[in-house]
Amino acid sequence: MMIKEKDLIVCYGKRLIDRNLTTGSGGNISIYNREQNLIAISPSGLDYYDTKPEDIVIVDLDKNIVEGNLKPSSELDMHIIFYKNRDDINSIVHTHSKFATAISCMGWELPAVHYLIGMAGSSVGCADYALYGSKALAENALKAAGDNNAALLGNHGLIALGDDVESAFSTAEHLEFVSEIYYLTKSLGEPNIISNKDMADVMKKFGTYKYK
Template identity: 50%
Template structure:
């Protein structure tokens, strides 16, 4: 079975999306790119995360040809492959329908630096214009809007996060949900104080040395 480890991780983190309340049912999708093999493991379309097994995960070439698996790939494979091809630092892509981030996306807003943990994306989370799911237009909108950020809201749709591995992409999705909730709640009370670009630049530098390092 090609990309056995990557397929196992797709199953593991797919289930974590559900248990962490980052999506529901079979919604959302995730992928991992093995650069040495030039292959991408991606969630199959329309399958419940707790029914999905590693053998169900689809393996594709970076140009979109299925090379292993007997299921159809995610309907959003266009933007997964597009993001991976657009930036050499991207090895994993996660797309969710998490409630608070999607609420902000449904308002057509970017997510500003209401809390320093927005730094998991950058100094904000930009938003991509709406396009129907599964279309090349949506893929183009996301790739253009995300730039060098690690997260991007999708108008009237959800959130996409990227990372050097699936764990960092998942952490970004979790932390952005917290920031989105804080933004929602502060907007309900008044006008939140937004951190400046200079303040977020300091956060970005500190993030480089945060956590356990090898």
């Protein structure tokens, strides 16, 4: 089942390691097939370079395992809550990238210190801390993301959202860059933040602006 989605998760899981967005088996990736109403998600605790397509777990929105012999990611609730509440989201990439995690450990939102944040929104909110794998964390992440395509997870990491896994991964990677820039500029002083008006222009150009 979902052979294409399984292959993509294996591929992008290795990229998480190669691009220094996580270590070991940290983080997770999922793809939602809305036609089948099924989620393909990386398994819990398995190194990405040891993960094979047959290790990817297929679940439904009620967390029933439809296919797979391994346990799905411990953050399954967080993936499901977005797929249930955001009809524009078909893939999620959760990272433990160094600089985004550092910002989350400060409990800060990530502001528009660089225009590339527009892939996610005019800023990226930080969810209140909750135990990993808990429903509380899922609810906090959904609230922090709002209409945006990402959220920091307090003292934990980053969650990036996309129409497909390519866009979700790209958002995660670019937000790590923006987080590093924010870290560096904060060490120099107070960074110059791009205005909401100017960020709206960026997001319209990116196609990420949410019209209300």
